[in-house]
Amino acid sequence: xxxxxxxxxxxxxxxxxxxxxxxxxxxxxxxxxxxxxxxxxxxxxxxxxxxxxxxxxxxxxxxxxxxxxxxxxxxxxxxxxxxxxxxxxxxxxxxxxxxxxxxxxxxxxxxxxxxxxxxxxxxxxxxxxxxxxxxxxxxxxxxxxxxxxxxxxxxxxxxxxxxxxxxxxxxxxxxxxxxxxxxxxxxxxxxxxxxxxxxxxxxxxxxxxxxxxxxxxxxxxxxxxxxxxxxxxxxxxxxxxxxxxxxxxxxxxxxxxxxxxxxxxxxxxxxxxxxxxxxxxxxxxxxxxxxxxxxxxxxxxxxxxxxxxxxxxxxxxxxxxxxxxxxxxxxxxxxxxxxxxxxx
Amino acid sequence: xxxxxxxxxxxxxxxxxxxxxxxxxxxxxxxxxxxxxxxxxxxxxxxxxxxxxxxxxxxxxxxxxxxxxxxxxxxxxxxxxxxxxxxxxxxxxxxxxxxxxxxxxxxxxxxxxxxxxxxxxxxxxxxxxxxxxxxxxxxxxxxxxxxxxxxxxxxxxxxxxxxxxxxxxxxxxxxxxxxxxxxxxxxxxxxxxxxxxxxxxxxxxxxxxxxxxxxxxxxxxxxxxxxxxxxxxxxxxxxxxxxxxxxxxxxxxxxxx
Numbered sequence: 001x002x003x004x005x006x007x008x009x010x011x012x013x014x015x016x017x018x019x020x021x022x023x024x025x026x027x028x029x030x031x032x033x034x035x036x037x038x039x040x041x042x043x044x045x046x047x048x049x050x051x052x053x054x055x056x057x058x059x060x061x062x063x064x065x066x067x068x069x070x071x072x073x074x075x076x077x078x079x080x081x082x083x084x085x086x087x088x089x090x091x092x093x094x095x096x097x098x099x100x101x102x103x104x105x106x107x108x109x110x111x112x113x114x115x116x117x118x119x120x121x122x123x124x125x126x127x128x129x130x131x132x133x134x135x136x137x138x139x140x141x142x143x144x145x146x147x148x149x150x151x152x153x154x155x156x157x158x159x160x161x162x163x164x165x166x167x168x169x170x171x172x173x174x175x176x177x178x179x180x181x182x183x184x185x186x187x188x189x190x191x192x193x194x195x196x197x198x199x200x201x202x203x204x205x206x207x208x209x210x211x212x213x214x215x216x217x218x219x220x221x222x223x224x225x226x227x228x229x230x231x232x233x234x235x236x237x238x239x240x241x242x243x244x245x246x247x248x249x250x251x252x253x254x255x256x257x258x259x260x261x262x263x264x265x266x267x268x269x270x271x272x273x274x275x276x277x278x279x280x281x282x283x284x285x286x287x288x289x290x291x292x293x294x295x296x297x298x299x300x301x302x303x304x305x306x307x308x309x310x311x312x313x314x315x316x317x318x319x320x321x322x323x324x325x326x327x328x329x330x331x332x333x334x335x336x337x338x339x340x341x342x343x344x
Numbered sequence: 345x346x347x348x349x350x351x352x353x354x355x356x357x358x359x360x361x362x363x364x365x366x367x368x369x370x371x372x373x374x375x376x377x378x379x380x381x382x383x384x385x386x387x388x389x390x391x392x393x394x395x396x397x398x399x400x401x402x403x404x405x406x407x408x409x410x411x412x413x414x415x416x417x418x419x420x421x422x423x424x425x426x427x428x429x430x431x432x433x434x435x436x437x438x439x440x441x442x443x444x445x446x447x448x449x450x451x452x453x454x455x456x457x458x459x460x461x462x463x464x465x466x467x468x469x470x471x472x473x474x475x476x477x478x479x480x481x482x483x484x485x486x487x488x489x490x491x492x493x494x495x496x497x498x499x500x501x502x503x504x505x506x507x508x509x510x511x512x513x514x515x516x517x518x519x520x521x522x523x524x525x526x527x528x529x530x531x532x533x534x535x536x537x538x539x540x541x542x543x544x545x546x547x548x549x550x551x552x553x554x555x556x557x558x559x560x561x562x563x564x565x566x567x568x569x570x571x572x573x574x575x576x577x578x579x580x581x582x583x584x585x586x587x588x589x590x591x592x593x594x595x596x597x598x599x600x601x
Binding site for chain 2: 229239242281
């Protein structure tokens, strides 16, 4: 197989898996019709086709307004975090980096905490204040990290940025912990938010985050070639004509925008952004031209499937999705490390 | 086919000046060897030329200053082989050499069929076709050095800058790598500037040598002119014997004191 055919085969396979995952996500859940009737109901809704699916309008309503938004949101969040993680890893040439490195998650956590504490009773805002404040503080934290890192970084912006990130994350997390300690009555609510949730997903959430995810995805996929150049280091990339600092800024800005958007509605779902890109590398090789699109597609499928498990494992209650991602992802990752060539 | 000129090039790290006013004109197709003890400023000169460190003075190719050119224009003129290139172990040789085409691809563009064909050509020329799908992590030191040179050649830059190209190689592979550069110099008319530690090899392959010491050029000329025992003793602080072979080769042999 040529490289082109191999790429096409992987992308096709990952797309099919995503379709299957989306369908599975719509099929399973508490209440509702028997799972096997759901595909029939979907076919029935297609234009020009009418079959008897045995799904009542009320049941369809449940699938459409509760299950579908949840699956689609899981896909957007999983895809975005994985793509963002892969991009961050590329731009910092560091395999242990996730999209939360420069403070996107810590900022969102602080924003959500403040919103839950002070803006809980606000009802006259056009949008829910919690995701809004999480989004704004997430972006602000990364912007502060970048300003500090770039100001003192000189020629070594990559390494300095990572250190600036460590400092900003500590600072922001400390601020959040302090606020929580002073207001212990909201601890449970804040932690529920932090552990990640897709339970109350609605089409409105999707309309909120989809534009950012789409914009981010387009920008990042266009930079796959540049990320391959970054693999030989900043200096060599520069001598090959790459505007290293500008590429890093654009990639970080794009990845942060998408990450901030999804965490503001889903909470801090961990692990996905770190683990999925590595699974992709172990399976399909380390070229970013394949790692980026495959992380997007497989990350989306991964989170949908994990979410299904989370809702049926201890039904009728649910496991927090952030916990399930770690429980599923870690063993699978260890299995891959054992059986495949280790690539970093 | 391009000439390279350094006019009064200076480099400073903080307050410390590591290169003070380097001047040289390297004719099209000429090979200039930079020699001198560690810290003489050889690497700094090369890094300044490719824009990795800020410098004073002017570096120009065919008479036009590089500082007026964009990064990718500069990259299309100067191919640079660093002292210790980063070789991602899980990158294939073909993908690595393809990086050499980057100066010719626009920001949002991708490599064309021509670029890919060019990479296959270079690999064939350097007798590396069988390495196309091998991973860099599987290569020996000598093979890796040839792949790095292949990447430089893929840029189609007329000027090749090499920083200690053979420091990690055994004597056989040193010679092989330098022969390769020499062949490319002849066949492609490449202008070459290389920083080198082995004085005999430097004299053997370079058309001209520049001996540097603490940021200054202290001697420039043919191997016979530059490689004198007294001078080497003065600037390297070593005792050497210099032999002149009948074919003109200058051999520098260290001696015990």
